[in-house]
Amino acid sequence: xxxxxxxxxxxxxxxxxxxxxxxxxxxxxxxxxxxxxxxxxxxxxxxxxxxxxxxxxxxxxxxxxxxxxxxxxxxxxxxxxxxxxxxxxx
Numbered sequence: 001x002x003x004x005x006x007x008x009x010x011x012x013x014x015x016x017x018x019x020x021x022x023x024x025x026x027x028x029x030x031x032x033x034x035x036x037x038x039x040x041x042x043x044x045x046x047x048x049x050x051x052x053x054x055x056x057x058x059x060x061x062x063x064x065x066x067x068x069x070x071x072x073x074x075x076x077x078x079x080x081x082x083x084x085x086x087x088x089x090x
Contacts, residue, residue, distance in 0.1 A: 019070045021086035023059070032056045034082045040074030 023031055035042040035053040042053035046066040051058035053070060062068065067088060072079070 016071050016073050017080075019083045020088050021068050021070055021083060022088055023064050023068060023086055025060075025064060027086060028056065028059050028064075031082065031086065032059055034079045038072065038074060038076045038079050040072060040076075042070065042072040042079075045069050045071070 032054060038054075044051050044053040044059060044062065046063065046068050049062065051062060053059060053072075070083060
């Protein structure tokens with residue numbers, strides 16, 4: 001007989017998702033507000049700099065002239081739609 005925990009892990013998708021984006025200074029507030037709605041971790045990075053995407057101060061401290069990588073470990077359709085708005089062609 002399978003345990004409830006085993007069934008939970010079978011249903012949950014633990015893959016980290018990754019998206020390359022560009023943000024302008026005017027976009028940061030919208031991006032951070034969307035990240036804050038997620039019930040999972042969202043990180044934004046470039047080179048070796050990794051910031052919690054739910055921190056407006058942290059995101060504003062980044063070099064916004066760079067291509068940024070967003071990594072997140074859950075699903076939130078509204079957040080993912082917003083990421084599409086800022087996505088760069090890969």
